[in-house]
Amino acid sequence: MSFTIATSLDEALASIAAGARPIAGGSDLVVGARQGKFDLPAELVAIDRIESLATIDVGADETSIGxxxxxxxxxxxxxxxxxxxxxxxxxxxxxxPSTRNVGTIGGNVMNSSPAMDTGAPLVVLGAEAELTTSSGRRRVGLDELWTGPGQHSAAADELCTALLLPNRPANSGSAYVRLEYRRAMEIAVVGAAAAITLDGDNIDSIRVALTAVAPTIIEVAGLDSLVGRPLDDASLAEIAEAASGQATPISDLRASDAYRRHTIGVMARRAAEAAARRASGETIAVPVNRALGIGAAS
Amino acid sequence: MSDKHAIQLTVNGVPYDVTVDQSQNLSGALRNGTGLTGTKEGCDDCECGACMVLLDGSPVNSCSYLAVQAQGRDITTVEGLADGDDLHPLQRNILEHGGVQCGFCTPGMLMSARALLDRNPNPSNEEIRIGLSGNLCRCTGYARILEAVEATAVELG
Structure with missing residues (x-):
C-alpha cells in the first residue's frame, strides 16, 4: 500500500510507471470503491496538487485544458x-458544487462513462487527449480513446495530461443540453452537444455528439449534407432524425430505450439551435439547460 | 507494507495527528480521529451532503474524500463556525427561521452556505438554491433554510 501526493508531473509519472493509479478528486474512484464496485487501488498517487495540470493555455492554433x-x-x-x-x-x-470542486475534466474523460457530460462537447469541438508517460507523450482522438462503458485504450502507464482543442473560427458557437429529471446530483438521461460555424445565415460546419445512448459517446454521422443550408426546421428535423436513428440506447432505471431514442432527437435539435444562436452572436447564459427550461421546475 | 498512515490534519486551524487506513474517508477520520463529531455521514455516496466540509474554503463531500489526501489542506468543519459561545449568524438564523428539525443535515447545509456566502455575499434565491443543491433535507422542505441564508446575507451585507 502506498499513497503519495505528487507536486510535479515527473514525480507523478514515475509513480504511475511503478504501478500507482492516479487520483485527482476521487469523485469516481473513491465513490466507486465505497460502493463496492471495485477495490481501492493499493498504490495511489494524488495528482491534484500538480500546478501544470491545472492550467488552461491558449495557443496560436489550439487551446490546452489541463x-x-x-x-x-x-x-x-x-x-x-x-x-x-x-x-x-x-x-x-x-x-x-462539491462534486464540481473536486471533479476534473481529465477524470471525467478517463472514467469513460457513456453518460459523462463533458464528453460530447469535447467531441464536437474536435478535442484530442494528450497521454503522457515518463518517456514521451502522444495525442489520441476521443473516438479511439473510448472503447466501451468505463473502458479506454490508454496504457496503464499513460496519464491524461491535457485535452487539446483547435481554436474556434469566427462565427462559431457550441452548446450542450441534457435531459434531466432534477436540477442537481443528476446523471444524464440523454444529452447532446453541437458545435456550429455559420457563413452568413448558412451552416459552414456542424458537428453533433450524443451522451448516454450508446456504449460510448458517439458523433452523429452524415450531417455534411447540411453545409451551405440554413439551420431551418428542415435541417433541425434531419439532425433529430439522424440522432435518433444512430442511437443504440439501453433501458435502465432512468429511462427506457424507446424514450431515450425519442428524446435524444429532441436534445440534438435543441443543442443545434442553441449553438447556432451563439454562433450568430447571441449570449445564452451557461448552462444553456436553464435558459431552455430543461429539468424540473425550481 | 502496512496500509496505516500517520498523518496530520489541520481542522479549524488546529493540527491533529491521526493514524488512518489508506482507504479511510475524511468524515470518519474527523469523527473518530479528532473527536469532532459535528460532521455527519449520511449516504456515504456523495449524494446527501451531510458530510460537507470545506477544504481550503471550498465545499467537499468528506464521506468520499480520502483522509490521506486532505493532508496539508485547511479543513473547516461545522465546529469552526461559532466563535466560542457566539453562534455564527448562519447558525443563529437557521435556528430562528426554523430551518432545523431533526438536525442531521444542518452541519452540511451550514458549510455549503458558508462557502457560498464567502464567495458571493449577495446571492440571488437561485444562486442559494444552486449553492445548497448538494445538500438533502428530509424534514424542512428547504424553504426555511433558504430564508435563513437570505437573512444571513442581508445581516452580513
Missing amino acids: SGVTHSRLMEDGVIVDNFTAIADAAALVGS
Missing part, C-alpha cells in the same frame, strides 16, 4: 465560456 482543471473552473473560465461554451454548459451540470 486534465486537472475542475468542473467549477470550467463553468466560469472566460476562455471556456467564450470559446468552448458547450464544455462550460456541461461542467455546470455535473453533480453539485
Whole structure:
C-alpha cells in the first residue's frame, strides 16, 4: 500500500510507471470503491496538487485544458465560456458544487462513462487527449480513446495530461443540453452537444455528439449534407432524425430505450439551435439547460 | 507494507495527528480521529451532503474524500463556525427561521452556505438554491433554510 501526493508531473509519472493509479478528486474512484464496485487501488498517487495540470493555455492554433482543471473552473473560465461554451454548459451540470470542486475534466474523460457530460462537447469541438508517460507523450482522438462503458485504450502507464482543442473560427458557437429529471446530483438521461460555424445565415460546419445512448459517446454521422443550408426546421428535423436513428440506447432505471431514442432527437435539435444562436452572436447564459427550461421546475 | 498512515490534519486551524487506513474517508477520520463529531455521514455516496466540509474554503463531500489526501489542506468543519459561545449568524438564523428539525443535515447545509456566502455575499434565491443543491433535507422542505441564508446575507451585507 502506498499513497503519495505528487507536486510535479515527473514525480507523478514515475509513480504511475511503478504501478500507482492516479487520483485527482476521487469523485469516481473513491465513490466507486465505497460502493463496492471495485477495490481501492493499493498504490495511489494524488495528482491534484500538480500546478501544470491545472492550467488552461491558449495557443496560436489550439487551446490546452489541463486534465486537472475542475468542473467549477470550467463553468466560469472566460476562455471556456467564450470559446468552448458547450464544455462550460456541461461542467455546470455535473453533480453539485462539491462534486464540481473536486471533479476534473481529465477524470471525467478517463472514467469513460457513456453518460459523462463533458464528453460530447469535447467531441464536437474536435478535442484530442494528450497521454503522457515518463518517456514521451502522444495525442489520441476521443473516438479511439473510448472503447466501451468505463473502458479506454490508454496504457496503464499513460496519464491524461491535457485535452487539446483547435481554436474556434469566427462565427462559431457550441452548446450542450441534457435531459434531466432534477436540477442537481443528476446523471444524464440523454444529452447532446453541437458545435456550429455559420457563413452568413448558412451552416459552414456542424458537428453533433450524443451522451448516454450508446456504449460510448458517439458523433452523429452524415450531417455534411447540411453545409451551405440554413439551420431551418428542415435541417433541425434531419439532425433529430439522424440522432435518433444512430442511437443504440439501453433501458435502465432512468429511462427506457424507446424514450431515450425519442428524446435524444429532441436534445440534438435543441443543442443545434442553441449553438447556432451563439454562433450568430447571441449570449445564452451557461448552462444553456436553464435558459431552455430543461429539468424540473425550481 | 502496512496500509496505516500517520498523518496530520489541520481542522479549524488546529493540527491533529491521526493514524488512518489508506482507504479511510475524511468524515470518519474527523469523527473518530479528532473527536469532532459535528460532521455527519449520511449516504456515504456523495449524494446527501451531510458530510460537507470545506477544504481550503471550498465545499467537499468528506464521506468520499480520502483522509490521506486532505493532508496539508485547511479543513473547516461545522465546529469552526461559532466563535466560542457566539453562534455564527448562519447558525443563529437557521435556528430562528426554523430551518432545523431533526438536525442531521444542518452541519452540511451550514458549510455549503458558508462557502457560498464567502464567495458571493449577495446571492440571488437561485444562486442559494444552486449553492445548497448538494445538500438533502428530509424534514424542512428547504424553504426555511433558504430564508435563513437570505437573512444571513442581508445581516452580513
